[in-house]
Amino acid sequence: MSGRKAQAARNDELILQAARAVFTADPGAPIAAVAEKAGVGISALYRRYPSKEALLQKLCGDGLKLYIEVTERALAEEGDPWEAFAGYLRGIVDADTNSLTIKLAGTFQPTEELGRDAMRAGALATEIHRRTVEAGVLRPDLTTADIALLLEQIASIRVGDERRISELRHRYLTLMMDALRLPPARRELPGPAATDEELSSRWWTGS
Template identity: 55%
Template sequence: MPAAPMSGRRAQAARNDELIMNAAREVFVADPTAPIAAVAERAGVGISALYRRFGSKEDMLRRLCADGLATYIRIAETALAGTDPPWDTFVTFARAVVAADTHAMTISLAGTFTPTPELMELARRCDEQVRTVIDKAHAAGVLRTDVTHTDFGLLFEQLSTVRRGSPARTAELRERYLALLLDSLRTPPQHAPLPGPPPRPGEFADRWEKGS
């Protein structure tokens, strides 16, 4: 049965929670040393609203990582439940992971808090699901056999570091380099034209300008 609609107060709390988590992700991925007050400012809520939900900055970081792992698990489960051809299923999985940008949190937040047993269990489930996705592609003969599920953690982290200009341009460049990566992994090899334009003159030089 569909869930009952939330009361006005509960709906507002849910909206605040979403605002806070989106703000926390933006703030801490950019600067994991930022104070929790920076999250409140970005979210446009009072600092007391944060402390009602999280006892500390570490609690907020753990929640961020738990949400990221849960997203990664859902993406893998969706891929495993799909009925598309094996390579298309694998591509859909990889594109969804890159679009979700869960690995940006790994790069920024690893080592900044103490994981709980619950978080470690989520990580174990995530590893298991991703391993199954990779094993399925191997079994179908569409993915080179010398690449393992552990390789993909680092490959996705590398793609998450691609950031240029606007969010739209960042997404465009990530799609381009993901396509290049997938071409190198597919068996038998099949090359398709790369999506999106390559980096434009000045797209790398301008990041040396102060404030860029």
């Protein structure tokens, strides 16, 4: 890319990263807060995204595409069906697409493309669920809606910095998967449990 195009691509990435951080913290935040966090001028942001609605649509569209990519990759696995399903769950947790669902659902008007991608994501989730149940390694009374809500619960964990958040999310994901698997498993949980100090620190602003 030319220097100008490369700079535009960098600005776009900065804007999207900032928008995700700003709007998952506060869906009601103004678009100016995104420009400030991204370190770009408001005019540069508006040239790329003419409204907050357009920016939210882009964020959720990218999240859906990432969800589809993770699920398709898991479905392409030809080995152990449980390991493919576990890889799918870990991939979704790492992608953190559920944070967007928790914070942004109902805050903007979905586009036709978002609708199509949502249908594709739903069909893939149903397929990996069906395959894993039929392999006899996943509780048959578990539904895709159950899994979606369990993943949202894990995405709500926000204790400490990004590394600690990821560590805790995978700890509780492992605990959750052991409860869903047939026969039930009991593996060593990754990372230490949250401490009382970590939990209580969420109530202090530092001021």
